[in-house]
Amino acid sequence: MPRCYILRVNQAADTREVIAAAALEFIDEHGVNALTLRALGRATGLHHTAMYRHFKDRNDVLTAVNAIVVKEGLSRAGELPKEPRERLLALARGLRSAMRDHPAVTLSHLLPIESLANSEPVATMQSGILASLTELGLAGSDLLVHHRLLESYVLGASVFDFGGAPAHLETRRQRLRHVTDPAFEAATRDEASIDELNEVAFDRGLVLILDECARVGALARVDRSARPG
């Protein structure tokens, strides 16, 4: 009984990736909590226990889904600029943009902290960021601290901003209900206004942090050329 209508027509593609793509689509539509292995089985036309042939466990499926999102973030960043500060800006905005496209996935973005380290898109993103920070002049503990700051900010703020989706609007209304400023009224009027506010705030913080990275990097570079060796 050929129930595998998706897999049958994608024999060329790697089964693992086909399943992961189906999982991403399912999460986008129904949320991450609704993604049970049985539901994923229905979506792919496979028996739910067949997943264990391609994934270690359910977390492994989510890890693969996250890798797709990071990969989309890289392609969103486009051709990477030569200038390191511009490159960091492009990478961060690209990743943010991919996460915004898949808000329901974001909740499981805390998972990759544990398990995504070995995926290829994450390694690419990681080394791109480290190389850019180094080019800015950062080294040693300065490099460590600012790398950590940038990572925590970009991923942390995005997880926070999108993790509660799609309950955003009502939540924000609740949290700001004691404020009487008319600007608050306007910003909490609809989803679009809140989303725009989020993006403006995120970009403000991102520029702030990258400016600091460039400033400290430039200082360190001057310091090194003053007393070489």
Added chain:
Amino acid sequence: MPRCYILRVNQAADTREVIAAAALEFIDEHGVNALTLRALGRATGLHHTAMYRHFKDRNDVLTAVNAIVVKEGLSRAGELPKEPRERLLALARGLRSAMRDHPAVTLSHLLPIESLANSEPVATMQSGILASLTELGLAGSDLLVHHRLLESYVLGASVFDFGGAPAHLETRRQRLRHVTDPAFEAATRDEASIDELNEVAFDRGLVLILDECARVGALARVDRSARPG
């Protein structure tokens, strides 16, 4: 059959709060995923279905646990300074400190985005932050953006920093394994070094953001006094 050894000796206290405190203790020890209602029943000496007399559902339990952590954050902040920038610093560091004390709870801190809005400690924290930002001179959309930035940074970065705990050390080693800088070697040597790096990076970003809030607030204040009305 008196199985309720905890509740029996705390008849004065509110049952809901006693259960929430037991849940916090359990999560600290066994992680948030291990907190099933049946396990919580065992910990409190109650039948697991009795929880529904005090909580709407399992998420409601986690919401109550989060409220305790935020409350601890407020008390960690201590006597609040008069100066608004110092007050924001104290509030943010206090909350961060409470979250660091309960890293396993942090994973569920994305939940409060949806549901914690109505708890009393969160409301207190919220209004304290808004009042401080206003005192700094921020108003209108400036106030909105910087409030959002501060909130996303403090909560987001902390969720990200602690969410993967206690798998921190191995994760960081994995993620930075391509770096050869000796400073990285030192920083990933043990848990304490990584924790220290996290705290240094967090505080750096916090000061950066608060300086920006003060700067923009001061500008806006000058602007308002230049053309009053």
Added chain:
DNA sequence: ACCTGAACACCGTTCAAGT
């Protein structure tokens, strides 16, 4: 008002069996 016990519909995971 608060707690118990049985029950329901689910879940992730394992494993022997098929091709």
Added chain:
DNA sequence: ACCTGAACACCGTTCAAGT
């Protein structure tokens, strides 16, 4: 090598029944 089907130990939640 890949997939199925039955089975296991669990889970959150509901509800009638007890005091």
